[in-house]
Amino acid sequence: MKFNNVAPDSYIVEKKVPTSQNGPKKEAKVVVLQSVGYPFLCNLVESPKIEIVNKELFELYAREQWEGYEVCEGSFLFDQKLLPDYAFKIIKAHPNNSKITENTSIFLMENEENEEIKKIETNVKMDDVIGQERAKTKCKIIMKYIQEPEKFKEWAPRNVLFYGQPGTGKTMLAKSLSNELKVPLFLIKATRLIGEHVGDGARQIHELFEAASQSAPSVIFIDEMDAIGLDRKYQSLRGDVSEVVNALLTEMDGIDQNYGVVTIGATNNPHLLDFAIRSRFEEEIEFEIPDKDQRQSMLENYIKTMPVEMKVDIKRLANISKGMSGRDIKERLLKTALHKAISEDTDFVTWDHVEYALNLYKTEKNEPKHMFA
Template sequence: MKLNNITPDPIVSEKKTCTGPEDTGKETKMVVLQSIGYPFLCNLVENPKIEIFDTELFELYAREQWAGYTVKEGSFLFDQKLLPDFAFKVIKAHPDDSRITQNTSILLMEVEEVREVKKVESNFKMSDVIGQDRAKTKCKIITKYLQEPETFQGWAPRNVLFHGTPGTGKTMLAKSLSHEMQVPLFLVKATSLIGEHVGDGARQIHDLFEAASACAPAVIFIDEIDAIGLDRKYQSLRGDVSEVVNALLTELDGINPNLGVVTIGATNNPQLLDYALRSRFEEEIEFVLPDEGERKRILEMYIESMPLPVDVNVKKLASLSKGMSGRDIKDRLLKVALHKAISEDQESVTWENFQYALKHHEKEKNEPKGMFA
C-alpha cells in the first residue's frame, strides 16, 4: 500500500489541535463538535458516519478521554479509544480557550445542524442603542434574571417579544444585552429553522435550545418570527411549518427546564402572529421610531465615522428626516448622500447631496409595495 499520494486535509493542516491536559483557569461550560473523520487518510479509509443514540453516554465517553484538554473554536480533538485518530472539529466552545472538566457539556452535531446553532459575538453596549428608553427599562428584568436565574424559579421572564418598525434597534438591543451581561447569544432567522425534510425543523429547534441551555445563562434571539408563526388565516402564505411551530411552542412552554435561557422573538408585524404563539410571550416590548432629538444623535454618531467630511446643518437634517428609523438614516440618507458626493468627485458631502437622498427616499416610500414589504 503506497501512501505517497496522500494529501493532508488543508483545513486540518492549517489549524492547531487542542492541547493536552493543562490548567488555563477557565472551565469549559459547553463544547459543540462536528465529526470530520480521518482527514489524513481520506483516500484510503471511508469516513464512518457518527450517530449518537445516547447523548449522556457520549458525553461520559468524551469527558473521560478529553478532561483537562484546552479547547479553542476551530481546533480539533482526536479520538484515541473506539476510533483511534478520528477527528472532531470544535465548532463552539464556551468560553473559548478553556479547559474541559467533568462538568462540561459536550454536543455532537451534523454539518446542517451546526450551521443553525450560531453563537454571536458583539461589542454593542446599551448606550449604542439611541432612544428606546422604555424598551431598555423593560429589559432590566431580563438582566436581573440572567444574573440570578436560580432565584426567579417560576417568575422568570423566559419569553419576550420585540416588535416595531424595521431598523429601530431590536437586534442591536439583544446584542448589547448579551454583551453587557457577558452571556452567549444564539441569533437565528426564523426562516433558517424550516428544514428540507420532515422533522428537520423540529430537531433544529430542540438543538438550538439544548445548546443554549448547556451554556446558560444565555439568550436566544429568533428574528422575523412571523415567517413561521403566521396566523392560521394566512395559511396559504405560511406553508407547512406546523412541526416547527409545535417544537417552538414546546420549548417556550417550559416542558424542558431551560433554566437561565431567555428567548426573544422579533417581528415587524405582531398582529400577524398566530395567537397560540403570541400568547407564549409573557412580555411584549415595542420599539418606536426615533424623535427629532434622537435622530440628531443618530446623525452625529454616524457622521463621525464617514469617509468624507460632512458640510450640513445636522439639526435641520434631523427635522427633515422625520419618520426615518435609525437604519433608514444610515442606509437611505447618509449612505445615499455619501455615494452621490463620491460619484461626483466632491471633497465633502454637501446639502445638495442630502436633498437628493431625501427626494430619493420619498420616492421609494411612495412606490406601491406588497403586503409584507
C-alpha cells in the first residue's frame, strides 16, 4: 500500500472532547469509513484486507470503541482492539463535525479494484425465502411487468423499498427474483456509489442505470440506501451530497423511461431516508423477524444440508432462537454449533453445542469480538 504526497501530520486521530470545552455536538446519523491500513509504517508492514462478514457486529464493534468521538470528513479513526493503529478514513459523516453515539449507523466502503459495474447470476429460488409473503406477492407483480414491460408502461411497479433488520432476506429475495425470471441483476452497495471527489457518486449512479437499461429487462438492487439517501437535515452541505441525491432522483423518476428496469432499494433505517427519495418508492415492504413456525421451517431446511448430523429437538431450537433473523439462525447459531462439534471430534451436533453457540451469540450482541475475516 502506497501513500504518495501525504504529509504525516495530515493523519488526524479523532479524540473524545468534553462537551464543556466545545459545546454540545450533533449526533452522527451515518458514518462511512474506508479502510486505509497502517499509514505511518508504509511498506514496513503489510496491511491486511478487511472484509466484513457481519455488518451488524461491525457496527457494534465500531460504536463500542468510538462512541463519543467526533467525526469530520477527511479525518481518520484508529482501531485499538483487533488491529491496533489500523486506520479508517472518514469518507462521509452526516452531519459533518458530529459525534458518534449508540444510534449511529456505521458503514465500511468496499475497496473495489475493478470499478466496472457488473451484473451477477444467482441460483437462489423464491421458495428459499421463508416467510415475507407480502414481499413475495409484490415480486410476482414485478415478474409480470418484466415479462411484458410495454404492456405496463407508466403503470409499472418500478421502484420498491425493502426495509427491516439485517439478515431478514431482503437481498436474498432480490436474487431470487432475478433467478426466477432469468434476467440480469445489478446488485450494489450504496457505499460503493460514494466517491471521494465531487461528481464521482453521480457518475456511478448514471452508469449503473445505463448498464441496467442496456441489459433490460433487468433488476437493480441498491443495498444500504441510507448511506447515500440520508435525510437532508442530516447531510453535510457539500456539492457531492446533493449531486448524488439529484442523480438518484433523476433515474428513479424515469426521465429516460428505462422500460423493463426495476429498482429495489434496501435499508435497515427507512426513517433516515430523505423524503424526496423515499417518496419515489411506490411501495415500502417491511421484512420482519421470522415467527416460531418460520424459524422451524428455516431450521429444517438448513439442518438437511449440514455435513454433520444434528441430534436436537427442532421445536425446542425454534423456541430458543426467538428474535433471531434467518441469517443469525444459520450463521450464528447452527454454523457455530457445527464448528464447535467438529473441533471436539464428535459425530453429532448436540444440544451442548447449540447452547455454546447461543451463549456466544448473546455475548457478542453486547461485546462483539469477531467480525473480520
